[in-house]
Amino acid sequence: MSDESQELGITESKSHKPGEWYAEVVQKANLADYAPMGGFIVTKPRGYALWEGIQDALDGWFKETGVDNVYFPLFIPESFLEREKDIVEGFDPEVAWVTQGGHEELEERLAVRPTSESIIAPFMADWTRSHRDLPLRLNQWCSVVRWEATETKPFFRTKEFMWQEGHTAHASNEGAWEEVWTRLGQYERVYEDVLAIPVLRGKKPEHDKFPGADTTTTVEALMPDGKSVQGATSHNLGQSFAEAFDITFVDEDEEERTAYTTSWGLSWRALGALIMTHSDDQGLVLPPTIAPTQVVIVPIWQEDTKDDVLEYSENIADELEDAGFRVELDDRDERNPGFKFNEHELNGIPLRLEIGPYEVEDEEVTMVHRPDNEESVEDREDIADSVDDHLEEIYDKLYDAAEETLEENVREAHSPEDILGTIGKHGGYVKTPWCGDEACEEAIKEKIAAEIVMQPLEDEGGSTAGEVPEPERDECGVCGDPADEIAYFAKSY
Ligand SMILES: [Zn+2]
Missing domain, CATH: 3.30.930.10 (Bira Bifunctional Protein; Domain 2)
Structure with a gap:
């Protein structure tokens, strides 16, 4: 490198x-x-x-x-x-x-x-x-x-x-x-x-x-x-x-x-x-829905294969562009493929297409997902459909990972020590019954800089305010007084 x-x-x-x-x-x-x-x-x-x-x-x-x-x-x-x-x-x-x-x-x-x-x-x-x-x-x-x-x-x-x-x-x-x-x-x-x-x-x-x-x-x-x-x-x-x-x-x-x-x-x-x-330690990661460039094509050639590889790559770039994808063909002469891979990873381009003499010969394309480097080889013929499928897969990977993080990080706690300990150890949200008194939030905030970031609502939508659901236990997780609301504590940005 x-x-x-x-x-x-x-x-x-x-x-x-x-x-x-x-x-x-x-x-x-x-x-x-x-x-x-x-x-x-x-x-x-x-x-x-x-x-x-x-x-x-x-x-x-x-x-x-x-x-x-x-x-x-x-x-x-x-x-x-x-x-x-x-x-x-x-x-x-x-x-x-x-x-x-x-x-x-x-x-x-x-x-x-x-x-x-x-x-x-x-x-x-x-x-x-x-x-x-x-x-x-x-x-x-x-x-x-x-x-x-x-x-x-x-x-x-x-x-x-x-x-x-x-x-x-x-x-x-x-x-x-x-x-x-x-x-x-x-x-x-x-x-x-x-x-x-x-x-x-x-x-x-x-x-x-x-x-x-x-x-x-x-x-x-x-x-x-x-x-x-x-x-x-x-x-x-x-x-x-x-x-x-x-x-x-x-x-x-x-x-x-x-x-x-x-x-x-x-x-x-x-x-x-x-x-x-x-994003990750290699740089930016973007879902294809918002990425300014969704697909980058990196042609890989030697002097004797350059013309064939470039022509094949240009055709694919045109076809994808016509199909409505945001595509970049990186045919810079002065950069080697390794440099280009790193740069496009850093910039978060969701899907990379690698095209060398073997791909040209076999009428195929190698596709690499930015989030996890998953690599697969697809036929040249249905390229637009394949790209569409891969972009969707990349979106799902990102969403699923974020959803898993969210689901794993909503925990219940029923005492101040428990609230403080849970947020201190794991971060995330701590769900607790709450009496409604701001002082109970202060007590937590003073010790760990976490606050009530939200209260869930049931029957939300329509033309009413929606109610905060009743907690299963009826004692405030902080002061122990009667509680009829649920609060989510978390550290916040
Ligand atoms: Zn309280």
């Missing part, structure tokens, strides 16, 4: 140093780089392509279900932010302010949006006159800024992050609930069908819901290092924003009524979860 290909490779180990390993994969697979200001990153073309993959899927589903895209200003006047008191209290410590424009001091400070309810809601109020204007469904793809003083972790922790934020208004609470479940279902679908990551659906405990919300629902994904990632959230805001911003409408009986609103968002943290879940 040349020195160059060693430099290319990942040096840290995922199991021993997941944090360092993650940072190395992000940089060496050319997804992102650190910006000169702490807390900010530069998203490179290969990283942005992944974000676009998520956008394409979600944006299509949003539009199929009645959502229109809009764009609101980056800045929110302070007086607008103050109209809904929970938002101010919830976000105040993290808001970045603009106080000066050019050389002039501004009369009113402008917040760089931490979330856009406070600038969108007043316009929703303007646009909502009658029940015929409802439901009103808006979405914007943008970035927001939350000035957190934590270490930068590309896609997981940055002061500015890309996301989409949906904002809707409805005539009834039932309508708002249906909206909340539709969006949570779409988030679940993007994780499970595009990113190959199974998720748990549930709600956040009362003390951890979105500022101003009645209920915050969430999809949570378990990372291989045993920590939970909040994958996306969908909030029923009840009438708090509608009241603060006068979103009212005239109903069928000519009565003026207050609307119900929701908001819901998925950020590029989904990319963090994607990278963290599937």
